[in-house]
Amino acid sequence: MSDPRLALLASPTESARDAEGRLRAAYHFVAPQDADIVIALGGDGFMLQTLHQMLETDQIRPVFGMNLGTVGFLMNEWHLEGMVERIAAAKPVKVTPLRMKVTTVSGDIHTLPAINEVSLLRETRQTAKLEVQVDDRTVIPELVCDGVLVATPAGSTAYNLSAHGPILPLGSGLVALTPISPFRPRRWRGAILPEKTRIRFCVLEAVKRPVSAVADQREIRDVAQVEVANDPSTPLTLLFDPNHTLDDRIAAEQFIT
Template structure:
């Protein structure tokens, strides 16, 4: 039988599911598991992937939260069979480097997106460079983000960015409420591209950076690129993988 580690969010529903499934199928520590089953919503799935990325163990999510784009339907029946027939999707996160006004440099990984957001009442002013070449001298906006295909239906889509096929070797660069250039919505970039944002007038127009909800305030510059050395392995029920979900999202 497959050795399973059950991890759950803090909600009573998720914790109850963890106890029930553990009693039915047994439970081992994540380090000893062949599969990790995450019980919660998408936020907990992201937390689980970040917390277990060093183990190279596939993660199968079951929805016990409010949002479950990365999760499978919850059921206590036939879990071993579902795991055996599950389809695997491998995704690479983004690596963020951010320099602050205090002279510190922060690093973080993001499975969905890295975003820059204005941290005051006035719009942010950003300069955008790609692979060392300036592409936009000034973007005046509420913010901007770089999204992976896996994260393209999240914040990126809410900001009117494109939905990307999971196998696409591209990243989405999307503006949020762009004021100048007013009609600029963003760009599609090669997956290997290195994107740099420089904050113009940071004292008057402070900016914060966020990598999957891990925030850095008062940034002066942010660099974002894909991290191919980190591989997140997600499991989905047959016919309900990320590719299908991304396609379905565009027709709803």
């Protein structure tokens, strides 16, 4: 794309706002709805926030992130100079989100996207008790745990990795089903499933043992049932410098000791 129209978004941190001012003084930007590509300044949390806003408004654009946060796994390095040239040379990476459908104890229904993971977490000191179904087949009648999560390849190095789940290469067509502090079954450490798999969690004793469901950063409390499936209808595109792409970073994580 020659001379793409660029929009600029920044997190509210001091460093990101300072970088925003420097970029606006050096380059021309348009409103996000008029842009071909969005520049995002911040950390991974701000990148997820930006992508979720695009999904909610149906204004999906490729995003080139520059890290002005803490980890910046989904971001490129921050540089003022050469931004147009970097974007022209950037490698696109497609990320397919999950779709979480939640039914609460009171009967309310919520549907939310998740780019990294969907997680179920106990709300109180009581352990959660969950029935786990895969493609309408019960695979674990009663999982006693602090919680469980379903992670995409892009999210497999985040919460999933902290919960001792597997790292999944981008483009693998897989999702990770990972328990969080499982008590029973004691030896179950999770599963790797095709991304087309439909996963359902039924909360047992939902009133006595309340459970919340979280899609990336958005939480629904007191859930009775959660369905998770891949959503190929809304692919997202992240742009990376060719020498340090997201799939390279995910592969490298497997060798960090």
